[in-house]
Each structure stands twice: as C-alpha cells, then as structure tokens.
Amino acid sequence: MTNRFMIWEDFLQAGTALVPERISSARYYDNEGDNISCMNRQFCELTGLYWIWKNTDQPVVGLEHYRRRFILPQDWMERFLVSDADVILPVPLCVVPSLAENFCSRHDSEIWNCAMNTLKEQHPEDFDAATAFFNDSLYSPCNMFIMKRSVLEQYCSWLFPMLFKIADSEGIKEDAYLNRYPGFIAERFLSFWCSKYINEKRILFADINFLG
Numbered sequence: 127m128t129n130r131f132m133i134w135e136d137f138l139q140a141g142t143a144l145v146p147e148r149i150s151s152a153r154y155y156d157n158e159g160d161n162i163s164c165m166n167r168q169f170c171e172l173t174g175l176y177w178i179w180k181n182t183d184q185p186v187v188g189l190e191h192y193r194r195r196f197i198l199p200q201d202w203m204e205r206f207l208v209s210d211a212d213v214i215l216p217v218p219l220c221v222v223p224s225l226a227e228n229f230c231s232r233h234d235s236e237i238w239n240c241a242m243n244t245l246k247e248q249h250p251e252d253f254d255a256a257t258a259f260f261n262d263s264l265y266s267p268c269n270m271f272i273m274k275r276s277v278l279e280q281y282c283s284w285l286f287p288m289l290f291k292i293a294d295s296e297g298i299k300e301d302a303y304l305n306r307y308p309g310f311i312a313e314r315f316l317s318f319w320c321s322k323y324i325n326e327k328r329i330l331f332a333d334i335n336f337l338g
Contacts, residue, residue: 135190136153136154137149137151137152137153137154138152138153138154138155138156138174138177138178139152139154139155139156140156140163140166140170140171140173140174140177141156141163141166141167141173142155142156142157142158142163143156143157143161143163143164143166144163144164144166144167154177154181156173156174156176156177158177158181159177159180159181160177160180160181161173161176161177161180161181162176162177163177165293167302167305167306168293168298168305168306168307168308168309169289169293169306169308169309170269170306170308170309171189171191171269171309172269172289172308172309172312174189175189175269175282176282176286178278179278179279179282179286183275184275185274185275186203186206186207186272186273186274186275187272187273187275187278188214188270188271188272188273189269189270189271190270191268191270192337193336193337194268194270194334194335194336194337195334195335195337196214196216196270196272196332196333196334196335197332197333197334197335198214198332202214202332206272206330209328209330210328211328211329211330212273212274212277212323212327212328212329213271213272213273213274213277213320213327213328213329213330214271214272214273214329214330214331214332215266215270215271215316215317215320215329215330215331215332216266216267216268216270216331216332216333216334217266217331217332217333217334218264218265218266218317218331219264219265219266219267220263220264221263221265222263223263224260224261224262224263225259225260225261225262225263225264225265225314226238226242226260226261229310229311229314232310233304233307233310234299234304234307236296237292237296237307237311238311240292240295240296241288241292241311241315242256242257242260244288244291244292244295245288245315247291248287248288248291249284249288252318252322255318255321255322256318259317259318259321260314260318264317265313265314265316265317265318266313266316266317266320266331267313268313268334269309269312269313269316270334271316277327281316281319284319285312285315285316285319288315289308289311289312292307292308292311293308
C-alpha cells in the first residue's frame with residue numbers, strides 16, 4: 127500500500143551548463159527552463175534553488191546536497207503537514223565571535239559590507255534587525271531547508287535580487303573558494319529571513335549528516 131504522505135527525492139544536477147557530463151542518476155538538470163546554471167561556480171547549490179523556484183510547482187519543496195542530508199523520520203511529511211509547519215531548517219550552529227565577523231575573517235569584509243548595503247538598499251525595513259541578527263552567533267548552515275511552496279516564493283523573491291546585485295558589484299574572484307561568496311552570504315541570509323517570521327510561521331529544526 128502506498129503511503130499518501132510518502133515523498134520521493136528527485137536528483138537535480140547543479141551547474142550542468144558548465145560541464146559536458148550528465149549525471150545519469152539525475153532526473154533534472156539546472157540548465158533547463160528558466161535557469162542560472164552558468165553561475166554555479168559562484169552561486170553553488172543556489173543555481174539548483176533558483177531552478178526549483180522557477181521550474182517546479184510541488185506544494186512542499188526542499189534542498190539538500192549530495193554530501194549533506196537531513197536526518198528525518200519516515201513519517202516526516204505527515205508530521206510536517208499535521209503540525210501545519212512552514213519550514214524545516216538544520217539545527218543551528220554557533221560561530222564566533224559573530225556571524226558577521228566570522229564571514230569577514232573567512233572571506234572578504236568588503237563583500238560583507240556590500241551585502242549589508244544591498245540589503246539596506248533593497249529592504250531598508252530589515253536592516254536594523256539583520257544587523258542585530260548577524261552580530262549574534264547562531265545560524266542554520268548549508269542553504270538546506272524544506273518549505274511550503276508559498277514560503278519558498280517569498281524567500282526566493284527576497285533573496286535573489288540581492289544576490290544578483292552583490293555578484294554584479296563584487297564580480298569574479300580568482301580563488302575558487304572565495305568566489306563562492308554568494309552561497310556563503312545566502313547561508314546567513316536564510317537564517318535571518320526565517321528569524322523575521324519566527325512568530326508568524328512554524329519553523330522546525332532537524333539534524334543533518336555530513337558525509338565528507
């Protein structure tokens with residue numbers, strides 16, 4: 127008997143436009159339809175997120191990585207729906223001395239300043255709360271989540287215009303790791319964005335596996 131709450135994972139190859147190979151186990155490729163696949167070296171898994179946003183219509187969607195997965199019970203979808211949850215995020219990590227300073231010490235403080243200036247420009251109503259949030263130490267890592275479709279639409283509409291502006295301003299970095307700054311910014315922005323709605327939306331947390 128089929129469990130009506132069962133949901134199957136689908137595999138999406140991210141950055142497809144940049145490589146000749148197609149992963150045979152993937153059902154979808156992020157260079158189809160409305161996509162930013164060619165930006166994968168900077169946007170990392172976010173090219174997959176953009177593709178999901180623009181090219182799917184499932185009522186509940188999520189994003190994991192091939193090496194990082196949520197640890198969920200088999201009946202997680204039933205629990206999600208019955209509890210009327212809106213979002214599942216990874217259990218928060220603590221970084222010191224703060225989210226902002228941690229980013230600046232590992233990446234580039236000029237990029238962080240650009241990110242905050244862009245947030246202030248596009249969402250001035252969020253700037254003070256964001257500054258306070260990033261002066262704290264907890265965030266959910268890896269750009270991983272499960273969300274209702276309506277929440278995904280709100281989040282992506284908020285996030286991507288800022289990331290495009292930041293990437294346009296800061297350009298390409300020679301170092302491959304540092305060049306991934308839009309993805310690292312988004313990790314922090316996701317946690318902040320969800321924190322804005324902590325009293326409006328039901329947000330759950332789950333452990334994740336790091337598979338290497």
